[in-house]
Each structure stands twice: as structure tokens, then as C-alpha cells.
Amino acid sequence: MVLDPTVASKRAWTSQTYDEVNEIATEAGSVAVVPVGAVEQHGKHLPVGTDTLLVSAVAKIGCEQAREGLPVLFTPTIWCGLSDMHRGFGGGISLSVQTMAAVLEDVGGSVLDCGFDAILFLDGHVGNESVVGNAITSLGREHPDEEVMGIPYAQLARPVVNEVRESDIGGMFHAAEFETSLALELFAELVDEDAAEGELLNTPYDLRPADFFDGGPLSVYLHFEQYSETGAVGDPELASATKGERLFDAITDELAVLLERIHEENRD
Template identity: 50%
Template sequence: MGQNTPPMSPVAWMSKSYPDIVDTAEEDGSMVIVPVGSTEQHGHHLPVSTDTLLVESVAHAGAAQVRGSVPVLVMPTVWSGRSPHHLPFGGTISLRTTTLLSTLSEIADTALENGFDALLFLNGHGGNMSVVSDGVTEVGDRHPDREILGLTYFHLAETVIDDIRESDPGGISHGGELETSLMLHVHPELVERDRITGTRRDEPYELGRQDLFVDGPLAVYRTFDEYSQSGAIGAPELATADKGRQLFEHLQSELGDLLCEIHTQNTGHA
């Protein structure tokens, strides 16, 4: 089996009684993490739960790293996001932008009623990024006395990705080298190795996004069947479990550091 996140880990909101949740929230500098995933096709070799599984694993690992020094809980992962561009392949469940924004906002509003000082939306799907950003603004506007933040987890790998990746720009996109490597480390039993295939991302606009780490200022909408016959975009054939381990350990460390920083910002400790 892979390094699965225990469904009732010590930092899981769902593992606690309500007095325990309130007690955690009342600690100075307390925070709650809301992982936001998706249910969408990831080619022939990865499960439709890939984004949800990865963001959940990173959230729990980062929170577990600082457990004992930072009062933090991880909520159940929001398993559906905004994924209309994946619908042509099947297997995808997509929410409207307004539905996802309302869902995130209402989850945050009620979580904050417990008394948490900070809330972090931790996103695991590119199609959710603008909605998560809007959620930070909307929730933050309603709760000016709380710290509301949003982050897409794979951006934490930006400082090490060039040392780990083998693919050229276009190789780390949807179901490509990065996600497949992470899944080979975290959930290898769910990767169908004999079905690994992908198409290098080929964005015709020079100013458009070429890669998860080679972005451009031009927003372009296309369904993913215009990029790939299999639905996987990038170079998943270059993925390895060792790359996944290196990436995951870095993501865990970076998220742990961020949680400590958020805690410090909300306690006034030097």
C-alpha cells in the first residue's frame, strides 16, 4: 500500500469531538486548513481522485509536521471543483464557479464560528485557483478580524522543480511528470503503470500557459481533448516514485514552514 493519509489522523477535524475542536480553535494563533480538490479525468493511468488525494495528503503531512507547536486542524477535502474543461473525457464531476465559491465560503464561515484565528484554503486543482482567490477575498471581507489565505500546493515546489524534473516545458501539466511522480510515492497502488501515456502540452499562444511552472499572462480556454487524446498532458512516462518522494518531502516542509509563519503572524510572537 502507499503512504495513505489515515482517514482519522491526529490533525483531522473529523477525528475530533466538538469540545476538542473548540478547544483547539481557542488556542492562540489557531488555524484550520480546507483542502480543495476535484473529481476529474487524469488520463488512462491515474484515478479521477488524483487532485483530491494529493492535496489531502500534502495538507495532512504539513499539519502533522507542526502538530504540538501549532494548533491546526485539517477539514475533510472538498472533492469536487471547477472542471468543465475535462468533461469531454467522462468521469468528471464539475461545479459551477458560483456553486464552488458559495460552498467554500459557507464552509469557511461556519468553521470560523468555532473561533479559529486563521483559515487556509489549500488548493490542488488548477481550475480552482481563481475561485479560491475569490473565496479568500469574500471570506476575508466578512471576517476582517481573522486571517484568510489561499494557496495552490504545487506552487510550493517551484524552487526545486528544475532540479527534479527531466521534462522540458510542457511536460508538467495535467497527469504529467509531477502528478504521476507524486502518486507513485503516495498512492502507487492506484497508478496503472502499463497505461501511462500523455501528450506534451502544446499551447500555440506564446503568452499562454505552457506548463504548471511555465505560466504566461494570457488566459485561454480550451477543453482538454484539444490538447490530448488520452486526457493526460505532459510527460508521465518520466515519472518515478523517487521524484515523487523528493517533491512530497519538499511540499511537506514548505507547508509546515508556512503554517508556522501564519501562526506567528496571528500570535504576535517573534
Template identity: 45%
Template sequence: MLYDAIGATSSEWAGKSYAEIKETAARDGSVLVIPVGSIEQHGHHLPVATDTILVEAMVTGAAERAPEDAPVLVVPPVWSGFSPHHLSFGGTLSLEFEHLRSVLEDVALTGVKSGFDAVCFVNGHGGNTALINAVVSTVGTSTDAEVLGTTYFTLATEEIDALRESELGGMAHGGEYETSLMLHLRPDLVADSDTAAATAWDEHYDWGGSDLLKGGTLAVYRGFDEYSESGAIGAPHLASAEKGSRIYDIVTEELAALFVAIHEHNA
């Protein structure tokens, strides 16, 4: 990762020279990966950078799992997302929708100019989902490279659902899923369990989302303070580092398979 004291990984754009980047891009089926996070409140027990930390870890882990002959490079994460629904709690940094769209378009279009055959946005924040989908189209019409987008916590949901101890709604914002991953990846940033206050998910419409694994078919806008007093929703008290390790392995394996499939399709 970019700020890891042990140095850059082999799949990290930021740790390479421009010549090395162009060499990777020139290989058949080269894939540029753009992680997109957010800086927003995650209750009292998780840091505001949770989404950015997790999406960067997922894409870096997945790229490292991919075979050495799969030319995949990961750019530094876009750390600010679209999070107006979290602003009432404080601690949140949010870009306007159009501004973030422009940032993502610029990163992608300048990145592929190095010669990449495909670009894949990987999202780590629910509030970015519609924007990522839009950018896939706007970038796709502006380049010959194949353009794709996904959200990491929508991958391998059946396998992860089998790991959960919480009822539906427990793997929501700052809940069992994200807290487990943070306990595995960055336990130093997770506060004591007695600060992990969270509200049960309560969505009025049956068609709305239930948690990270069950996104629902209806988009609803509400300020987050209408859902939770603490800013967290779900069951963080059921989180564990062991569960986080399993989630990490499952998702990075699935994401690596996606990167390989993109590479092979464009080779």
C-alpha cells in the first residue's frame, strides 16, 4: 500500500517509475484498477477513513493474488467519496457528485493514456455506487479501453452470508462486516468494544436495502442521523479478527478472479 513502511507491492502504481508503468500497460490485457473510498463517520468505534482503508486493502490483496503474468496495477485510492448523508455527524469530507465524477473520469482517462487495455473502478462506499455506475459509461464513451466497475462488498455475498452471526441488518454501516475487516487489517484503529454502539437497521420500505450484503431494489435518500444516533448500524459486537480474515480472503480471491477475467478478455 502507498504508505506502508515495508515499501511498495509489485502491483502498486505509486511505487513504480513511469517507464515501469508503461511497460506493464503495454502488455496484452493490461488492467488499471482505481479504488474509490470515502472519509465519513463510522460510529464511535471505527475511523472515518474506514471505507478507503478497506477498499485499498481489498484491491491490493486481490492484485497480489492474481498470477504474475496478469498485468494489473492499482493506483492510489480516491479517498473522498459522495457522502452528504453523513455530514450531520461531523468528521465527514464529501465531494459534490459532479466534482467526484470529474475526478474519477480524469484519473481513469489519464491513466489509460499510458497504454492500458482496461480500467476497473472498485468502490468501497455505498453512497458512491450510482456514481461509479455512471462513470463506467462516461469514461467508456471516451476511450477505447474497456471500462468496468464493481463494489467489493457486493462480491461473494453467499459465502460471507454463511459466516455471519448477526441477523439481516447486522452487516450494515460500521457493523459486523466492516468491523471484522478492520479488526483483521487495522486493529490499532478500532476502539474498545464498549464504544461500539450501533442501531439495528430499520428501513421503512421492504424494497430498500437491509445491509451490505442485501442492497435492495429501491434507492432511498435519508440523512444518516435518521437511521442511527451513534452513526453506526448493525452488530459490531459480533465482529472478530478471525471473521475479518475469512472475509478478506473470500473477497480478495473473488476480486482477483475478476481482474484475471478482465485481463484474459482484453488480451
């Protein structure tokens, strides 16, 4: 599978001429997808670009799977996010909250100025969620006639995740069973399975989220080196390409369905 988000694709923004972008944008119910990633440590076994690689693949395949004729494009991935909490391990590249908010608002504003009826920020990094939410609020206020929304791509796996996972709650957090399985399916040549080692999040707060799929209401700033010697939090040892294939198929199928629904809601 080709993961480069700039690769030629019938639904890649960068593969169109400006006339083609404008034509798609002005169709009723047009949707633009903006993937948002990060560059940060993912344990000793995954590349630092994992979040960007995964969300790029989800955006590409999910958009391509939407029904023929749907006016949808995906932009190049915003590859840099909020990764300050990982700086203790090195290898990361992070934006400030202010810079990232400005980037999201500028990119989103440019997309909407082209005439798209809706924009979907597809987030690939938990640490981005608050600033993505703020950007949605700002853009929605500035563009009251368009629909502005966002979703963490991992949440699109909810219909199948309990059937796929072997880990208990806590096993699918950072660089663990979920992300490592997807990586083994999509870019196994970049995964060092022998180095896969994580530990469960040890927190005194029961209300703090400890898993992608068991979020609690308490927000706590997390310095990852305080919780994991390797940087991985969860059970990467339980990952497999078979699980990754099923998760990826479910995620991209759900994204295609969501895009079709957004299109229908914005046709008028």
C-alpha cells in the first residue's frame, strides 16, 4: 500500500488542477478532509512518524472508498502536531498551541474559501484533540454557512475493536496493541517487533483516560517518560498484522460512510 499522502489519487487535493479543485468544491455537498498527524516517539519499535503515516493512509483509502461521484478531496497531511509531552525521549518535532491553532485555522480557512460545503479534520494524535476542537469552533464561527467538524480516526474502529483486541483496558494506548497492529499491516518494514515493549499507565486517578477506547473525563498533562521507560503505554506485544487489517478495514469503511452522510447533510 502506498502511504505517501502526495501520491497520485483520484481524490487527492494535490493531484488536481485548480480548475478541478474548484469544480469539485462547487458541487453540492462537497467535503474536504484534512488529516492531522504528529512526529513523536512511539516506543522503541515504531517510527516517530507513526501518527502521520497512519492518518494519511486512513484519509487516502477512506476517501477513495466513498461512492463514485462523491465530491470529496483529502489534503496533504498536517504532519506536525502537539507533541511536547514526548520531548523527554527525543526524536519529536512539536508546534506550540498557538502555532498549531493558526496552522489549522489558516489551512481550514483556505479550504473553505475554495467553496467546499464541509470540512472534516481527521485527527491522528490524541494530543491534538483540544486544539483541533478550538480550531473547529473558530472556523465554524467565521464560516456559518459551511459545516466544520473533526474526529479522531481511532474512534472509527469502535464497531469492531472489542472483537479484535486481546488486551484489557489500558492495552490500547500509545504505541500499543492498536497502533502497532495498524503499523504491521501498513508499513511492517518500519516496525521492529523484537523491540516492542510497553507498560500499562500507572495513574492515581481513576477518572483519567488510560486507553483509546475507555476515555475518562479527567484531563491530566502527561510527561510520557514518567510513565514508561520505553515510551510505549499499553500492550504492543499483542499486536499483529491480522488485527491491523481488520481494524484498518473497519476504520476506512466507517470514514467512507461518514463522508457520504456529510455530503447528504450539506447538499442543500
